[in-house]
Amino acid sequence: MTTATLDVTAIGNAIVDIIGRCDDAFLSTHQCPKGHMRLVDAPTIQALYAGMGPAVEISGGSAANTAVGIASFGGKAGFIGKIADDEFGRIFAHDIKASKVAFSAAAVGGGTPTSRSLILVTPDGERTMNTLLGISTELGDAELDADLIRAAKVLYLEGYLFDRPEAKAAFRKAVAIAKSAGRDVALSLSDGFCVDRHRDEFKSLIADGVDIVFANEAEIISLYQTTDFDTAASQAAKAMKMAVLTRGAKGSLLLAGSQKVAVPVEAVAQVVDSTGAGDLYAAGFLYGITHGADLAAAGRFGSIAAAEIISHTGARPETSLASLSKNR
Amino acid sequence: MTTATLDVTAIGNAIVDIIGRCDDAFLSTHQCPKGHMRLVDAPTIQALYAGMGPAVEISGGSAANTAVGIASFGGKAGFIGKIADDEFGRIFAHDIKASKVAFSAAAVGGGTPTSRSLILVTPDGERTMNTLLGISTELGDAELDADLIRAAKVLYLEGYLFDRPEAKAAFRKAVAIAKSAGRDVALSLSDGFCVDRHRDEFKSLIADGVDIVFANEAEIISLYQTTDFDTAASQAAKAMKMAVLTRGAKGSLLLAGSQKVAVPVEAVAQVVDSTGAGDLYAAGFLYGITHGADLAAAGRFGSIAAAEIISHTGARPETSLASLSKNR
Numbered sequence: 001m002t003t004a005t006l007d008v009t010a011i012g013n014a015i016v017d018i019i020g021r022c023d024d025a026f027l028s029t030h031q032c033p034k035g036h037m038r039l040v041d042a043p044t045i046q047a048l049y050a051g052m053g054p055a056v057e058i059s060g061g062s063a064a065n066t067a068v069g070i071a072s073f074g075g076k077a078g079f080i081g082k083i084a085d086d087e088f089g090r091i092f093a094h095d096i097k098a099s100k101v102a103f104s105a106a107a108v109g110g111g112t113p114t115s116r117s118l119i120l121v122t123p124d125g126e127r128t129m130n131t132l133l134g135i136s137t138e139l140g141d142a143e144l145d146a147d148l149i150r151a152a153k154v155l156y157l158e159g160y161l162f163d164r165p166e167a168k169a170a171f172r173k174a175v176a177i178a179k180s181a182g183r184d185v186a187l188s189l190s191d192g193f194c195v196d197r198h199r200d201e202f203k204s205l206i207a208d209g210v211d212i213v214f215a216n217e218a219e220i221i222s223l224y225q226t227t228d229f230d231t232a233a234s235q236a237a238k239a240m241k242m243a244v245l246t247r248g249a250k251g252s253l254l255l256a257g258s259q260k261v262a263v264p265v266e267a268v269a270q271v272v273d274s275t276g277a278g279d280l281y282a283a284g285f286l287y288g289i290t291h292g293a294d295l296a297a298a299g300r301f302g303s304i305a306a307a308e309i310i311s312h313t314g315a316r317p318e319t320s321l322a323s324l325s326k327n328r
Numbered sequence: 329m330t331t332a333t334l335d336v337t338a339i340g341n342a343i344v345d346i347i348g349r350c351d352d353a354f355l356s357t358h359q360c361p362k363g364h365m366r367l368v369d370a371p372t373i374q375a376l377y378a379g380m381g382p383a384v385e386i387s388g389g390s391a392a393n394t395a396v397g398i399a400s401f402g403g404k405a406g407f408i409g410k411i412a413d414d415e416f417g418r419i420f421a422h423d424i425k426a427s428k429v430a431f432s433a434a435a436v437g438g439g440t441p442t443s444r445s446l447i448l449v450t451p452d453g454e455r456t457m458n459t460l461l462g463i464s465t466e467l468g469d470a471e472l473d474a475d476l477i478r479a480a481k482v483l484y485l486e487g488y489l490f491d492r493p494e495a496k497a498a499f500r501k502a503v504a505i506a507k508s509a510g511r512d513v514a515l516s517l518s519d520g521f522c523v524d525r526h527r528d529e530f531k532s533l534i535a536d537g538v539d540i541v542f543a544n545e546a547e548i549i550s551l552y553q554t555t556d557f558d559t560a561a562s563q564a565a566k567a568m569k570m571a572v573l574t575r576g577a578k579g580s581l582l583l584a585g586s587q588k589v590a591v592p593v594e595a596v597a598q599v600v601d602s603t604g605a606g607d608l609y610a611a612g613f614l615y616g617i618t619h620g621a622d623l624a625a626a627g628r629f630g631s632i633a634a635a636e637i638i639s640h641t642g643a644r645p646e647t648s649l650a651s652l653s654k655n656r
Contacts, residue, residue, distance in 0.1 A: 049422060050422070053426045053427075054426045055422070057385035057419065058384045058385070094378070098383075099382050314384065316382060
């Protein structure tokens with residue numbers, strides 16, 4: 001086992017977010033499941049875009065946000081994801097490289113565009129996502145940069161990619177590469193509906209080599225098909241080496257063997273846009289555990305990063321998380 | 329003279345802003361004149377983009393920002409500008425229409441891209457702009473929508489467009505259309521260096537039919553080739569029917585005939601990004617005078633709008649200016 005040169009390599013969708021505001025009625029009219037992500041085709045995303053208010057474009061993607069967050073803490077991160085040779089691909093590549101994340105993917109020609117997600121933010125700050133089935137969802141074996149995976153202490157997998165069979169197979173292969181190099185593997189369950197669609201395969205992947213599972217309440221409840229968070233958490237404690245369960249305003253619960261740590265949220269003046277809250281919590285937590293922090297301290301890094309991201313529009317930090325965490 | 333159905337129709341560059349942060353040394357290294365706009369070619373903008381930090385993309389364009397600001401106050405605005413058939417063109421068109429501004433331009437094919445401006449924001453909140461010579465700078469006679477010009481009480485012209493002879497000619501024609509319909513004409517001088525390049529032609533246009541001139545300190549000083557604001561303001565009072573002179577933190581000075589009104593700035597907790605301060609001041613002022621406000625009240629609308637825009641990244645309002653102005 002060679003010494004790792006990176007803290008975390010993340011695999012996920014390479015996405016540019018198009019973030020605008022709407023009211024709850026708009027979500028109902030367009031049948032967008034509030035608080036969730038759904039994959040949509042080009043005509044659907046065009047109809048939504050035409051109907052929504054003015055927007056801003058900011059690089060996103062769940063695992064990519066996490067990688068950028070780790071770099072903002074001063075950690076070393078890599079990212080594997082697929083972009084097309086178009087404006088949104090250039091925006092994504094620029095932003096992630098400018099954030100000091102190792103990213104070497106070549107842009108893919110052929111007409112399938114870079115993925116984008118229309119993110120509708122309601123007055124309560126909740127985000128609802130409509131993601132175009134673009135090139136990033138076509139990630140497969142060929143995109144796995146084995147050197148980048150082996151270079152990192154932790155391989156971090158984005159559950160959203162599970163909707164395509166090629167990506168599931170690629171995840172299995174990525175886990176094998178990481179394990180053979182003696183690395184840990186982390187998995188984000190990403191979305192409750194996504195867990196619904198792929199419950200058994202998620203469980204199987206977790207049993208076969210995932211060291212850290214990130215889930216919010218909806219996701220862990222869906223995984224264990226219960227309606228009660230505590231029941232789901234008990235199941236997670238038994239089935240997972242380490243479970244990182246985020247609970248919105250209720251903070252987070254960290255489970256590892258016999259350890260059970262509840263972490264409160266950091267205060268936020270106003271929740272402007274919750275996009276990226278889970279991604280940035282994961283960034284702080286992973287930065288912490290790859291830098292010798294115990295569970296409670298790692299959870300606190302997560303809470304600090306989540307608090308920064310929900311205080312403004314977009315899922316990329318506007319303030320250095322390294323300086324934020326030093327000042328608290 | 330028919331009744332106007334719009335308050336203001338603006339003519340200017342149709343631009344998507346790419347806004348990122350940098351330090352003063354970066355501006356020096358890349359020879360960007362701090363606080364100003366310069367037109368750059370594709371290789372220059374690519375080199376700057378490669379070197380700068382992560383960015384966000386938000387629709388911009390000086391006069392377009394003003395039109396959106398007027399709409400945010402509840403006024404009725406139109407915009408004339410040129411976009412290409414590309415991603416940035418679609419972003420610009422979506423955002424301005426979604427902001428309830430009348431905009432009917434067809435996207436132009438042929439390879440010249442939609443204009444974009446790399447906006448570098450330094451830690452003091454000052455913005456320095458590098459604008460690609462894209463399709464918007466090719467505005468000419470053909471783009472003038474005479475009905476849209478005649479429909480508005482005020483025609484508002486963006487001085488940045490003066491760098492191309494075709495646009496100068498188009499401005500002359502637009503003024504003639506507006507005047508023949510009994511409308512007023514407003515002109516923004518846009519940039520001190522721009523005034524340097526076209527001083528005599530700006531003076532000539534002002535003498536030939538401009539009713540309201542918007543200028544900041546650098547611009548009015550450049551127009552009258554003095555180093556002293558008060559001297560320049562005296563000259564402006566003689567040469568212009570109405571001069572709206574913005575002075576950053578010192579507020580604004582409004583001159584019309586024998587009237588002279590000084591307007592203080594609205595308090596801002598922190599200047600995050602000064603992009604659009606002048607554009608939004610103009611929005612508030614024009615909304616005011618097209619809704620029966622006197623000079624002082626119109627200036628106050630301008631100050632409220634400028635305060636909103638400098639408190640966040642980007643030059644499009646994040647909060648309804650109508651509600652902001654009612655609550656103060």
